[in-house]
Amino acid sequence: MSPEGPPLSAVFARAERMVGRRIADQFLLVPIVSRGADVDSLYNLNRVGTFIWEQLDGRTPGSGIVEALVSRFAVERAQAEADYLSFVASLLEIQAVEAVKTPAP
Amino acid sequence: MSAPVPLTLGSEAAVEVLSTCLRDFGAVHFRVTGGCMEPRLREGQEVVVSARRRPRWGDVVLVRQANGLRLHRLVARPLFSAAGRWRTQGDRLPGLDAPLAARDVLGTVVDPPSRSRMRALRALAAAAWRRMGTRA
Numbered sequence: 001m002s003p004e005g006p007p008l009s010a011v012f013a014r015a016e017r018m019v020g021r022r023i024a025d026q027f028l029l030v031p032i033v034s035r036g037a038d039v040d041s042l043y044n045l046n047r048v049g050t051f052i053w054e055q056l057d058g059r060t061p062g063s064g065i066v067e068a069l070v071s072r073f074a075v076e077r078a079q080a081e082a083d084y085l086s087f088v089a090s091l092l093e094i095q096a097v098e099a100v101k102t103p104a105p
Numbered sequence: 106m107s108a109p110v111p112l113t114l115g116s117e118a119a120v121e122v123l124s125t126c127l128r129d130f131g132a133v134h135f136r137v138t139g140g141c142m143e144p145r146l147r148e149g150q151e152v153v154v155s156a157r158r159r160p161r162w163g164d165v166v167l168v169r170q171a172n173g174l175r176l177h178r179l180v181a182r183p184l185f186s187a188a189g190r191w192r193t194q195g196d197r198l199p200g201l202d203a204p205l206a207a208r209d210v211l212g213t214v215v216d217p218p219s220r221s222r223m224r225a226l227r228a229l230a231a232a233a234w235r236r237m238g239t240r241a
Contacts, residue, residue, distance in 0.1 A: 021129065024121040029109055035153045035216065036132025039123060043109035090108040 006088055008066060008081065011100040013058030018096040020045075020053055029053070029096055043094065048073060052087050058100045062088070120169050120211075127156035127212050141195030142176055145221065146214075152176070153216040160210055165219035168193055169209040170202060176214060177202060180225040180232075194228045201232045 006012070014020070019030045019037075027050040029043040045053055051072060055065045062084060069080040091097040126133045132155040137146045142165060146152060154167045154176075166179045168191075178196055183189030187207035194201045213219070 019130075021125065023125045024118045026112075026118075028112060028122070030126060030130075032130065033134050036134050036155070037126040037130040038134045039126055040135045042112040042122065044112045045109055049109060087108060094109065096109070 006062065006085065006092075006099070008062035008085075011058060011061050012056045012088060012091070012097040013100050014053065014056050015096055015098050018094075020050075027053075029094075043096075048083060049087055052084060053091075056088075056091075056097055119174055123154075123167070123174065124211060127154070131155065131157050132215070133212070137176060141197045142178070143197060145196055145219070145224075146176060146217075150217075152214050154212040155215045156212045158213045158215055160213045161220070163220040163222040163225040165214040166193060167211045167214070168202070168205055169211060170205070174211075175202070178219075178221070178225055178228065179210070180228045192229075192232075194232075196224055196228075200235070201228065 017032050019032055021028050021030055027045045029045065031038040031041050048069070051069065052065060055068060066077065066080045066084050069075065069084060070077050073080070075083075088097065123133055132153055134151065134153050137148060137150045137152055140148050146165065158164075160166045160179050160182065162179055162182060164179050165176055168175050168177060175193070175195070177193035177198075179191065180194050180201065181190075181192040183191070189207075190204035191207060191210055192201050192204060
């Protein structure tokens with residue numbers, strides 16, 4: 001991984017310890033601990049974040065997700081790349097995603 | 106920016122989030138705020154509330170009250186069914202909370218174990234005594 005963040009060729013999967021739920025008109029990341037949901041550590045995702053979260057399927061590389069962002073939200077590619085990389089860096093920080101070494105076919 | 110933002114819940118959203126998490130995951134884990142259940146539950150202590158365990162007399166339960174969510178002790182519940190009035194009280198509070206319906210009792214504290222029938226009995230007896238005093 002480069003010091004600026006993961007390369008666009010990297011593939012990430014949603015961590016098992018983090019579950020996405022749409023509750024009260026918001027999309028939340030709910031950490032799962034040994035005995036249930038840790039509701040003291042919920043995270044809220046906006047529309048773009050939710051879209052990226054749903055694409056992190058352990059198969060699609062970052063470049064594919066950036067393409068999807070460009071076509072879905074009609075943003076410049078550079079902006080989409082920057083958003084994607086910063087979002088994934090935040091997810092890595094809270095251990096919500098894991099890098100996949102050999103993506104599933 | 107699309108970074109995940111730590112969520113601070115207002116009281117209405119908290120009810121919905123906790124109810125959904127209890128339903129979907131069976132249990133929730135959070136830190137106590139406030140001191141009305143001391144020394145049993147201290148401010149900042151972590152508790153696990155489960156929706157899988159049927160609330161019993163003496164348990165500390167997570168309830169929805171008019172002023173938000175509370176972790177209080179269950180001091181009275183209907184004997185033979187869930188229908189009817191449920192009564193709770195904070196261990197350090199002088200009186201019982203307003204009567205609740207079964208749907209307002211969201212879960213039971215299972216860790217740390219929360220049962221204290223003696224405390225529940227004392228609270229109920231004190232409430233009955235006050236009521237008798239009011240009527241006399």
